[in-house]
Amino acid sequence: MGTRTDHHAIEPATWLRQNGLRATHARIAIVRILDASPVPLTLAEIHEKVRSEGCDFATVFRFVSILEEKELVQRVAWIDGTTRHEIRARDGHHHHHYLICRTCQKVEPLDECVVERFENQIARERGYSGLSHSLQLSGVCPECQKPGAKARKKRGPTTP
Amino acid sequence: MGTRTDHHAIEPATWLRQNGLRATHARIAIVRILDASPVPLTLAEIHEKVRSEGCDFATVFRFVSILEEKELVQRVAWIDGTTRHEIRARDGHHHHHYLICRTCQKVEPLDECVVERFENQIARERGYSGLSHSLQLSGVCPECQKPGAKARKKRGPTTP
């Protein structure tokens, strides 16, 4: 089994600058953690793993928010109600699905995505575009696709 | 288009007693609201609809928790991060999927479930049983299926 980092030859610092972000100590640490994890993490879990480097929770919160705005990290509503965060792999995969044990909470990532094919079908039949999914299917409905429709509503935390 | 209640000839009070629950004014009101909604609701939304009957938020919280323990209501991690609750239909359907507009938040329920077939395949290949899904796939792993494995861990709020 390969690790997620196999796909990421690019150094965190380089990757950050490529995306127009400053490469600070805290940010590099956070990217490393996200990069190394095979499963989405909560903000608390990320903080737990970077606190040793003197990184504050607020920094985790704000930086992950920035990554999500730039769509470099994907927010996932986990089945237990927690909100988790997953870095987007740079190998073409945009998301993953998981098999979670209700008893021991073990998580197994699944490579396959059965929904994609269905997603295309739904998009065709209902006239939606830009569909994506993590839990439920979501997209933009015909009315909202019309030019001049109200601006896309921000989801999640925003940055100052 | 039919309403969800088409499937529910049983009166809320009768249904509650059948499931070993007391039929109080507040509980009947909450069941009615859940029954009538085509989409999962947040606790705040449920409370909003029953507050006119003098039903407290804590009552909504505790009663929905009881229904979830008895698996009469299913908890859903919504894509916007909210936690929602959906009553289990008594017509064989155990869950639904939804098409959500990112712009106007409109929700369209989808009848089809493409994951079921996949779920069976996963269950076979990985030795899982009792799989279900709403966002991620979940089930019980081989180790936890062994007789004498540790008791099933409670999810979500518990009752006193």
Added chain:
DNA sequence: TTCAGTGCAAAACGTTTGCAACACA
């Protein structure tokens, strides 16, 4: 009558923000 169920209010928790000090470009 009795005890489960409820309302009220406070506690616990997670998320979000303001501000002064700090560090990268």
Added chain:
DNA sequence: TGTGTTGCAAACGTTTTGCACTGAA
């Protein structure tokens, strides 16, 4: 050096619990 970033700490909103009163069985 200057502006974006950070740590600290407080403000929020939501979830959860304790306790005394109430009402269904």
